[in-house]
Amino acid sequence: MYRAPVADIAFTLKHVAGLRPALEAGVFGDLGEDLVDAVLEEAGRFATEEVAPLYQIGDETGAVLKDAAVTMPPGWKDLYRRWIEGGWNGLSGPEEFGGQALPNMLGVAALEMWNSAAMAFGLGPTLTMGAVEALHKHASDDLKAKYLAKLVSGEWMGTMNLTEPQAGSDLAALRSRAEPAGDGTYRIFGQKIFITYGEHDFTDNIVHLVLARLPDAPAGTRGISLFLVPKFLVGDDGALGARNDVFCSGIEHKLGIHASPTCTMIYGDGFGGTKPGAIGWLVGQENKGLACMFTMMNNARLAVGMQGVAVAEAAYQKALAYANERRQGKAADYTCEGMAPIVHHADVQRNLLTMKALTEIARSISYCCAHALDMAHAAEGDAACHWQDRANLLTPLAKAFSTDTGVDVASIGVQIHGGMGFIEETGAAAYYRDARIAPIYEGTNGIQAIDLVARKLPLGGGAHIHGYIDELKAVAAEIRTSNLPGFGRSADLLDRALADVVEATRFLQACTADGGMETALAGATPYLRLVSLAAGGAYLARGGLAGAEPRIALCRFFAENLLGETAALKDRVVGGADSLAAAARALVTA
Amino acid sequence: MYRAPVADIAFTLKHVAGLRPALEAGVFGDLGEDLVDAVLEEAGRFATEEVAPLYQIGDETGAVLKDAAVTMPPGWKDLYRRWIEGGWNGLSGPEEFGGQALPNMLGVAALEMWNSAAMAFGLGPTLTMGAVEALHKHASDDLKAKYLAKLVSGEWMGTMNLTEPQAGSDLAALRSRAEPAGDGTYRIFGQKIFITYGEHDFTDNIVHLVLARLPDAPAGTRGISLFLVPKFLVGDDGALGARNDVFCSGIEHKLGIHASPTCTMIYGDGFGGTKPGAIGWLVGQENKGLACMFTMMNNARLAVGMQGVAVAEAAYQKALAYANERRQGKAADYTCEGMAPIVHHADVQRNLLTMKALTEIARSISYCCAHALDMAHAAEGDAACHWQDRANLLTPLAKAFSTDTGVDVASIGVQIHGGMGFIEETGAAAYYRDARIAPIYEGTNGIQAIDLVARKLPLGGGAHIHGYIDELKAVAAEIRTSNLPGFGRSADLLDRALADVVEATRFLQACTADGGMETALAGATPYLRLVSLAAGGAYLARGGLAGAEPRIALCRFFAENLLGETAALKDRVVGGADSLAAAARALVTA
Structure with missing residues (x-):
């Protein structure tokens, strides 16, 4: 089973991606290497001891939909509770809303570990973090006050509702509608598909961010606005109120990440006999919704890149362990009695080293991207501009190369296991299945x-x-x-x-x-x-x-x-x- | 859904792999292009109209084990019956036992089509053909008389029992035992794993070919003998007699080819209260079992190579159809109104052409390998030697390059489908799952x-x-x-x-x-x-x-x-x- 490679991760952060020089230069204030090491160590422990053991049951059981409610796999709700109690959801979140505001570099390293341990688990909070970022940058103070602290702590989770059947890569084709109600709120109508963690039992409330068109909005991408639509309305005291008119009408039967509910969400269809129209609040300016989304898209893409790194690392560890254990044939450099562990065969070595090199490269590119984001955040003027450019340059590499690597490495991992690799109980095939989504979502x-x-x-x-x-x-x-x-x-x-x-x-x-x-x-x-x-x-x-x-x-x-x-x-x-x-x-x- | 590309297949056979010159030179006697075309046409029709429609239910239902009996997916038993009634099982089988003895080139072309339509279906008869070949070359006349005609017609199916838990790529570690019973028969004891179609309800009897060690046999691969072990004993009149002491104790839960039962077979454990010891007959000479297996291994490897070609072709067709149908974004060369079919985007084109080129290459190599086998069979002396060398040279390419291509092309196929590719109902993911076994079995x-x-x-x-x-x-x-x-x-x-x-x-x-x-x-x-x-x-x-x-x-x-x-x-x-x-x-x- 997966063991978080904390020493490798720390080394790459510090010596390849620039964390040590940044710490030494005081880029992160008085953050020191001791705290960095402690955070990585504890994240590694949680991923190894708490998340990884629940991977298999998550894959086998999957998320289950019944009567518009989604039940997560056995043990997962409690796992999530322990995870937010550990403060992991707010690791890089804004301090004013209870986050720890630690560097992105630490955030992506932790993200790698959650996703190695169970990609379907690591995925959910990624969406919450995206919602936090979008709201933090674009929402009104009222909305921030009502929602941000609970999203940062993880007491509530967030979602991103972009895709519709006819609008995937091309959001210009988006059709969901938003009508002003005259009281500053809007009524949202439409169908969204492929909504990750659109419905689940982890949290009491779910905060949906939804792209929709206002009446008479311009055609194409310049007529799209962003709305906040909570599953339950929230009173001024923060208490949960009435159920909103949004519900999950179906979850997908997918190749992998079975425990991640991929939902079809119906807005404004009169769910539960209510007057049709999901109540929503505008985030940012009218018709500028896509710009709001783009501000968080870089981080989301980097987060998906981490999934590629994560699955590759997990697949490599599994294959390496098997190659050291499984014995077949003779090998020139193995002089002990009996069959040689297959790690002594040159072809297996080539496969393992290919896995390891590609994984380490994907990790390095991704961590360097996070480093650039951190530097851009800390710097000013030309330097900030330089580092933001660097982050922008590295983001597509981090996303695409890492996720291609996830698929390639997971496939080699199956191969190293021979016939056992094709048997689901072995676990190598599950990585091959999970890995396949990452080159597709969050921009193919x-x-x-x-x-x-x-x-x-x-x-x-x-x-x-x-x-x-x-x-x-x-x-x-x-x-x-x-x-x-x-x-x-x-x-x-x-x-x-x-x-x-x-x-x-x-x-x-x-x-x-x-x-x-x-x-x-x-x-x-x-x-x-x-x-x-x-x-x-x-x-x-x-x-x-x-x-x-x-x-x-x-x-x-x-x-x-x-x-x-x-x-x-x-x-x-x-x-x-x-x-x-x-x-x-x-x-x-x- | 898959449509057999009969014209493409015929073209590659005739103009790339050498079928036309061979026909013109009379290599296959009076076999003419008309008959070749008719056979391909009819095989294509059967694959397209009869096999392909049952693919999805086979994948979803899978083979089911209960009380040592395996039930195949709904409709599959009847499909198999129609398939053998069409004479397809004996297409390349020996004439003296009812086969049509058509060239290997036709055999592999048909095999490609069965496997494109449903790899789990195409796989089963491949094992029967291997058994036919091994028995035809090495068995006694008595065994041939009793078993071959029914294996050639497909009334019974055959299996190959090599692998044991500790003996996969390295058969030297094989432990199954065979004891002479003193009456010319043997009693077989041992456990075999990963036995394809080891148990099923397609046929009344199943003929297992089993590798085992005689008492005092030399260690390693020189002490392995081959035995025929029928599920039901066969009387001299050909009627089925008592149940033999072999049974299926489990089937694997696999990544793909769900409808193909992958069985653990137990020999000699006193199944059903019988006196322990599965009754078997020696095939070929004592301690020469591996040599018997090797004679058929080339053909089996080429057959697995065809699975790679087959899945690649099916995945390509599906992706091409989707790319012509799905519309997203604008494209420079698409001047009509609305969004362009994604086939107009350069990146999608690159993916599709890569799929097509790799598939055609794998097909060409494999057909050329079959051509060499046919030429070796028809020639004599140096020429026979030359063509056998050619077949031997091309076999590892046909097996490994084609099956790697199957995986690569199926993966690209998922990618072209975007988010839909990850949804099981779409069908692209099933090819990605099925394809993954072919680089592993029949020699990694x-x-x-x-x-x-x-x-x-x-x-x-x-x-x-x-x-x-x-x-x-x-x-x-x-x-x-x-x-x-x-x-x-x-x-x-x-x-x-x-x-x-x-x-x-x-x-x-x-x-x-x-x-x-x-x-x-x-x-x-x-x-x-x-x-x-x-x-x-x-x-x-x-x-x-x-x-x-x-x-x-x-x-x-x-x-x-x-x-x-x-x-x-x-x-x-x-x-x-x-x-x-x-x-x-x-x-x-x-």
């Missing part, structure tokens, strides 16, 4: 790639990405200076990979500047992977330079075995679009 | 790669592989000669990929000849993919040269977008082993 990985090319490459007038590449190049130089033979050819290979990044970046920037957006979009997905791999090589090297022999060896393995993919990715970006367009004609059947 | 893909490097590269004194590469090089020359501009840079890129294959091959051959087997094994998996991609590029080109514009465009897309991976794979083979070994030390925890 295809959307992330488009975001990277169309919106992030132009940051800083196109200069920001090149500054980032230069930082990565400096790592290659550091390897060379170190003269550590364990790095093998890592420095040269990293330089070569970064040259691929430079060439592809220049090509895409020229395209987007020069009316070649179609060509650029055709190369977006390979480009995202190209940058991620090259950055990952630099991050592994950084870990090796600060760490011990195994980190150096992992860097070298990655450089000499996996990093070579960048050349093909670069070719795909700069030379693949024409043949793609030519062959794609045959795909259109209508 | 890691074992296939070892087989390729350790046993297939030395074929023909090491010359066979180079002859094969030369044939692929000739295709690049043909592209050049054709002067068809639609091929783009395909010829140059194929040449480059083949140069990678040559370099990696020479390196591995030098290793294996010179005590560097460990280094060679470390590169086995990337080498298998390297050869498969380069061969695939040539096969796509062959299809383009014989076909229409879309096949040329697909070849170009593959060459200019995906074939570039070969350079990194080659580097991994020739330069990756040292860093792998160095990093692997940290993996051993015991």
Whole structure:
């Protein structure tokens, strides 16, 4: 079973992602490494001892809907209660509403651990945190006073209601309606689908944030407003009042994360015989709802990226344990009697090291993204701008590369288990099932790639990405200076990979500047992977330079075995679009 | 829902894999293209109209065990009856026992269609065909007379009992026992796991082929014998007699292929109060059981490869249909009103074309392998030897590359469906689940790669592989000669990929000849993919040269977008082993 890799996580935070220098520079006030270590240690203990043991029953039982009420798996409600009592929900929440306002870096590290232990459990509070952020930034003081403290503590949970059957990636097609009631409130009508934790028994109240259109709102995304719609109305004294006209009409039967209720939510249909219309309050300005959503979208995307890291880590641990236990055949370096543990076979080693390297890269990218958010928050002026650009640049990498890695690593994990991997009781298959949603939700990985090319490459007038590449190049130089033979050819290979990044970046920037957006979009997905791999090589090297022999060896393995993919990715970006367009004609059947 | 792509399959058989020249040369006697087309057409109709509609209920209901009896999903028993009445079980079976003895090429094409329609259905008869082959080659005339006709017709089904809890990839650890009863029969004792279709209600009798050890047999794989153990004893008149002492004690709860019962079989435990000891008959010679198994293993591996092709094809069809139907966002080349079908987005196109190219490559490799088997069967002397070597060379590619492709393509298929892909009712997730077993069973893909490097590269004194590469090089020359501009840079890129294959091959051959087997094994998996991609590029080109514009465009897309991976794979083979070994030390925890 999963054991939180607290030492690895702390190392990557401090030595790869920049936490130690930030602490030393006083970026986080008087926060010290002792407290950081204590928080990580305790989060790791909770994830390992309390969350992980309830994973399997969650997967097997799932969330169950009956009469518009959702029952969570046995033991989960109590787990959630212990979890909020531990103060984990408010870890990065605003202090004025009871949060601990600890750095994002700590928040994502803890999030990784909850999700490794049980992704369906870690997912729910992510939505609450998104609601907290949206309300904190955009809601009126009245709404804040009524809702924020309870959302920060976790006494209530929040949801995000965007998707409708015809409006997924393209929210312009959204149809839900909001009518002003004349008293400052609104009546909401419509159907929302794929609403994570839309209904459950964890908390007495659920605070829905809902995108809908006001009457006569402009068409498209400029006519969307954001509303707060509580499951139970809340009195001025904070007491729960009448049931609101919103209910869960169905939950999805999904491939994975069975314990996470994915709900169809019906607004304004006269639930329970009430007068139709869910009572809602406007958050932010009319017709600016999408902007409100976008402010929290970066964090949500990073949070989903952590799920990719998390599942990959859990799958790796399970496969490594099995490979050390299962014995089959002989191996050259195993001289004891009997069959060798399969970890001694080269092919199994290749699989395990691939899992480990990809997981560590995804973790590094994600933690660096959190670091940039923290730096942006602490800094002012140009520096704040620089770090926000960095966070914006790294977010699509953190989301897409990490979640692709979750799927790839979980799949290798099944393979290492052989026939046992295909048996559900083993648990390897559950990671393979859970992992598959993360590349899809919170903006598909295809959307992330488009975001990277169309919106992030132009940051800083196109200069920001090149500054980032230069930082990565400096790592290659550091390897060379170190003269550590364990790095093998890592420095040269990293330089070569970064040259691929430079060439592809220049090509895409020229395209987007020069009316070649179609060509650029055709190369977006390979480009995202190209940058991620090259950055990952630099991050592994950084870990090796600060760490011990195994980190150096992992860097070298990655450089000499996996990093070579960048050349093909670069070719795909700069030379693949024409043949793609030519062959794609045959795909259109209508 | 799946529609058998009969025209595509026929084209690949005839123009890529060599069926037309073989027919024209009279390799298959007076078999003509008309009959081939009619058989494919009718198999396609049966797969599309009869098998595919029962897929979903099979996945949802699964096989159910109660009191040692397995009930197949609703409608499946009747489906099997119609299927054997159609003569499909004996398509490639021996004529003297009622089979049609049609070429393997037709057999695998039909197998692809059954498996696309429902992999859990297509899988069962594969085991029967394996039993037919083993008995036909190795059993006594008495056993043949009693069992073969009914196995060829499908009235009875067969199973293969190899795996035990401690003996999976390494059969040397096998423990099941066989004791001579003194009357020419044996008593079998032991537990076998992961026995596909070990128990079911399709047929009145089930013929188990079981590996076990005789008393005083040598240790390891040289002390294993093969036995026939029927579920019901068979009288000299062919009538069913007493129940034998073998029963199914459990079926596995699996990630996918739910309708295929994966059984734990108990031999000789006194089932139903009988005197303990399952009655068995020796097949072939004592202690030569593994050799008997190996004769059929090539075909079984090719059959599993077809499952990879099959699931990939089904997943592709589903994703293509969805991409043409689902509308989101705007696209440059879509000028109609409203949102564009997502097939117009470049990233979706890249995904679909990747699925299509990989599927077609896997199909081509597999059909070429079947072609080589047919040619070996028809030829004599050196030619037979040459074609058998070719089949042996292509078998690990057909098994491993096709099944990896099944997983990769099914995963992309889920992605194209967005949120709907994660919902079980959509059906895309079921392919992702089913596909995952094929890289594992019938020799894991890691074992296939070892087989390729350790046993297939030395074929023909090491010359066979180079002859094969030369044939692929000739295709690049043909592209050049054709002067068809639609091929783009395909010829140059194929040449480059083949140069990678040559370099990696020479390196591995030098290793294996010179005590560097460990280094060679470390590169086995990337080498298998390297050869498969380069061969695939040539096969796509062959299809383009014989076909229409879309096949040329697909070849170009593959060459200019995906074939570039070969350079990194080659580097991994020739330069990756040292860093792998160095990093692997940290993996051993015991």
